[in-house]
Structure formats: C-alpha cells, structure tokens
Amino acid sequence: MEISQTNDQDYMRLALAEARLAEEAGEVPIGAVVVCNGEVIARAHNTRETDRNPAGHAEFSALLAAAKALDAWRLSDCTVYVTLEPCIMCAGLMHQARIARCVYGAADPKAGALGSLYEIHRDTRLNHTFAVEAGVLEDECASILKAFFAAKRAQNKQKKKEICS
DSSP, X not given: OOOOHHHHHHHHHHHHHHHHHHHHTTSOOOEEEEEETTEEEEEEEOOHHHHTOTTOOHHXXXXXXXXXXXXXXXXXXXXXXXXXXXXXXHHHHHHHHTOSEEEEEEOOTTTOTBXXXXXXXXXXXXXXXXEEEEOTTHHHHHHHHHHHHXXXXXXXXXXXXXXXX
C-alpha cells in the first residue's frame, strides 16, 4: 500500500474539520479519522467535557467506531490520522487494535506517546509495532490548539477579574 504525502494531508484536513467540531462544542479541538484501504471508515473529535468521559479522546472514539464499522477489533489495514500526538492511553489502544500506521499533526511534549515522551509504536517488548508519521499539517494542527487555549486563558482571566471586582 503506497501512501502519498498528498493523501496524508487530505486525511489530516478531515481530522482538522473534526477538531473544529470539537471546538464548536467547547471541547479541546482534537480530531481524528480512521482510513482503511483508502476509505474513511470513522471520524471523531474530543468529547470528554460533553460526555464527562475521561476516554473521550478523538482517536479513541474513532478507533471504536472503526472496529464497529469493520466488525473486527483488529484494524491491521488501517491508518489513524489525528491532529495531536496521541497520549499513552490512545497509543495503547492503537497497539491493541493492531493498526498499521498513525499520522499526527502537532507533537504533544506533555503527554505524547508516539515520540515526544514515549515510543509505544516501536517498543519491541510489545507484540505489535506500527509506523508513525509526525508533523503532517503541523502548523495548522498546532495553531487551532494554541488559539483555543489562548481564548480559554483570556476567559479565565476575565472571570478572575470579575470575581475580584
């Protein structure tokens, strides 16, 4: 299966569209899509706040939807596209699902498990490894997160100001 940079960017744009849906819902703007044999089989965005669910990460939800769509837990022909480097929970689920590849946009130096803090995808002590492509549409993926958190900080600052007045 040959993967082109153009396809990676196109699929990441779909993940960015999901991230925007998360932002509109008041969620941290992270989006994911799962592609199997060139077909998008699942899309999701963060829903932790909406669902009050600590596992409501975009890629976690997308992987569950993909397994349901394929009626199989092994997603060995699938690539996960996600706007932010997956955390250890989501990287662990990718390992368990036996994905072929993960493509992410922005690195996560605080919680990233596919290169920043951990390298779950290449740990040969585990029974499955998978390919990772980092930095696809990195600037766009990082800027949506930066803008979201800047707005949150400004809101919090305003709330503090109102409380102290």
